Amino acid sequence: METMIELPALRRAAELAPSTAEPESRTVEVVWSAGARVRRITLFGETYDEELSLDPDHVRLERLNAGAPFLKVHELTELDAVIGSVVPGSARIENGRGVALVRLSERAEVEPIWRDIQDGHIRAVSIGYQVHRFEVSKPEGGRELWRAVDWTPFEVSAVAVGADPAAGFRSHAPLHDCVLHRRHAPIATTGVSPMTDKTKSPAAKDADAKTPDETTETVETEEKTTVTEPKDGASETRAQTKSQQPAKPEPGTASQGEDAEALVTRARDAERDRVSTIYDLAGRLSLERGFAEDLVKRGVAIDEARRLILDQVAAKSEETRTFSQVSVPLGGRDERVTRRDAVASALLHRYSPTLFPLEDAARQYRGMTLLELARESLTDAGVNTRGLSRDEVATRALHTTSDFPEILSAVTNKTLRQAYEAYPRTFALFCRQVLATDFKAMHRVQLGEAPQLLEVGESGEFKRGTLGESKESYKVKTYGRVVAITRQVLINDDLDAFTRIPAMYGNSIAQLESDVVWGIITANPAMADGKALFHADHKNLAGSGAALAVDAVGSGRAAMAKQTGLDKKTVLNIRPAFLIVPASLELKAEQLVAQNLVPASSASVVPQSIRTLAPISEPRLDAASETAWYLAASPNQIDTIEYAYLEGQQGAYIETRNGFDVDGVEIKCRLDFGAKAIDWRGLYKNPGA
Incomplete structure (x- = not known):
């Protein structure tokens, strides 16, 4: 067979x-x-x-x-x-x-x-x-x-x-x-053993050369005589080994030397089997040779060695994280991932050497064009690029299993993220960030003051109290755009398409977030009680406008401190932490809260309580009013404005795919974001002079 x-x-x-x-x-x-x-x-x-x-x-x-x-x-x-x-x-x-x-x-x-x-x-x-x-x-x-x-x-x-x-x-x-x-399986015959090619007789060799129907069976026992048995059942001895062993002595007649020699032979064979099996198992399971050598030197029996080898394999498996295609030991990296990151580093350094320093592994790719990198990625993926035109290289790099699309995706993600994080989002200081689990409306409870404690007499009962509350609701919305980068970009070596465009998207996303949050301040929307965010009934709007000065800020501070709970009785004593002004009042606000100015007279002294305010300048406020200014409490003391990202999609998100409608790569930029004023008591507005 x-x-x-x-x-x-x-x-x-x-x-x-x-x-x-x-x-x-x-x-x-x-x-x-x-x-x-x-x-x-x-x-x-x-x-x-x-x-x-x-x-x-x-x-x-x-x-x-x-x-x-x-x-x-x-x-x-x-x-x-x-x-x-x-x-x-x-x-x-x-x-x-x-x-x-x-x-x-x-x-x-x-x-x-x-x-x-x-x-x-x-x-x-x-x-x-x-x-x-x-x-x-x-x-x-x-x-x-x-x-x-x-x-x-x-x-x-x-x-x-x-x-x-x-x-x-x-x-x-x-x-x-x-x-x-x-x-075929050997036939059990007493007193026979195999023979090598050198000990076979011509007749035995002829038998080996016969067709399968004529094949004879070779059997072995401990003695050194070889026979062959045709399939018709007739048995005939063909040959004997050249060196016949002496006949087995009768019991009690064997010499001690012969018994000792047999024991030594068996012990030597057993030791060879033990050593061979240990090395074999260790090699097959990719264990260190030193581990196998230690088992051999210590004379560990085969059964115990098998157990120790399995324990060692189990210990190694705990140090390895397995992926669908490759096992990566913890602390190590897959070669493809390392190469991909190195190429991305070279492209990012080419885009902005100051923002993205060149990594050592990326030096070999420095100076290579996009088309050369695309050809390199195809070669690494096993694609023969010899003889391919520039257009064919670009097309295959974007539509095959090469790493090039992933490299471009990494470059676009990093440039977008860098630009997104670099944009000044001033609202984050006085607003609270949360995560939304879905796109459904989120209801935020505006907690009132806790009920006051009442004296409990001896053997008296504790009386129950309730919390006042008011609801505000909002939901996360999705914003997005898709831009296509075609194969012509690769052929023309237009790196800006993969760097500047995502960077502009990152800047645009950060601007959108700021527009949404500051739009709440400037639009003054209605709250759950039907009244505007800044309203006289909310006691967070100055009755008459006043220029930014110590007295006006002091009036705002007093108004916030006098805010009461939903029961209209409990004083909350809210302390402002931020002074918010339009860009036109930025310099004046900084002078007001500066710590190193020495006033000319005691009447000009700025109280320490005002100097602790952190100034926030936002040019979006100038479009609504160049004179209005605001006070805001810390979100750790009381709710002000809350903004939310969809869970798992915090901040800007970018996704790439091979284009279907266009011959190239499509880059989709998305933002899941929402914001809402939760409580008016932590905010104060003065229309200004």
Whole structure:
């Protein structure tokens, strides 16, 4: 029965013979295989023995004899790792071993390696090979034997420590097809054992060459006699091994030396199995070699070693956060993310070197045009861009799985966010921010004063009180715009489309928020009681206008302090914290609250209570009145104006997608925002002179 499977490249220990080193030709002989059996493990965790046949008809030597590379520790992807090559035509099978002559490079960095080889310090060599066909058999009661009868060695490597017997698959090597030829299950026969190709008689070899219907079965026991049994049930002995073991002695007649030798052999085999299994499991599960070496040195039994290995794997999994495509250890970063951020940093630095300093990882992308970066992203994604026109590069970069759209998205987001945060939003000082969970109307309760405590006599009851309240409601609204950036922008290397346009959007969003909040002050909207925010009945509007001065501010402070609760009785004693003025009164307000002015007379002294006010200048107030000024309390003392963002969408939000109606990228800018005056008692207005 034959099965087709996929295997990566394998590697196995080899031997370097320093005594054969020739300084003049810089050559040294290596034994790249002795055909010994090694223990391996399948992808499903089952162990098997692997044997490389050194029959000249079973080994493809073309790649070695064509000058295969002599590498430094199997570094298949680095040119600097090539430290020499196999001398063409020197690879051969000799006395049951694979032998080849290796010539080392004359590069200066290879010279120390060559000297260490001559001195015998570097003796370990490992080969990389691919198996195209295995013949699989399974002796009764034993492991499966996978015998490679068609395989190709393709590189030789110098290594610090020879590859362990259970060296695993190289994770980055490509897969190749391999045929598994499985023989029929063996027939149990007493007193028989397998034989190698070297011990088979011609008749046995002829039997191996027959068609599947004529195939004979090979069976093994502890004795060294080999028989073959045709499928018709007739059994005939074909051959015996060259070295027959002596007949089993009668009980009580075996010498102590023979018993000791058998015990030593069994102990040695068991130790080899233990060491091979531990290294094999640790390698397959990507554990550190030092961890496996510690288990081997401490003599940990196989069952206990399996448990400790599983514990180590579990501990490693807790240190790793898994994503759909890649596992990123905590504290580490995926290479694609790092490269993406580096390209974005280079573009941002090109837009504004002062706002966005150049990161070290971005220096390699400095000076590259948008089209060059697009081509780079396509190449990293595995797209061959050779021969593509500028238009084709731009189109594919915007409409394939490359990182370029995400890079542009990162650039637009950062420039928008920077401009949004840089715009002065003066309302944030005296307003309260909240988050809205949806777009439904939010009802804000205007709490009144707490009821006064009443004396409770001995054995008396506590009387209940209630809180006065009044409702204000508002909801979050959505504001947005979409702008398209076409492939022509990439071709023309118009970076402003990805930087200045989002920056202008960020500035515009911040302006919109300010327009909404300050619009409440200037529009003087009606509250839940049907009266305007600033109204005589609310006792927060001066009866007659007065210029900004100490006396006028003092009157406003007194009015706020006298504000009462909803019961019209309880005095709240509200203290203003901010002096709000239009731009035309900014200088006068700063002079009024300045801490370092020395008045000419005592009549001009500004009280300390007024100097503690923080001035806020807002030019939007000038459009309504250049003389009106306001006082506002801290939102920590009492509600004034409240503004809200949709939860998860705080501030400006930008989204990009590949355009459908336009040939390019669409940038959507959105703001979910709302604001409302919650309480009039924390605000005061004077129309001014």
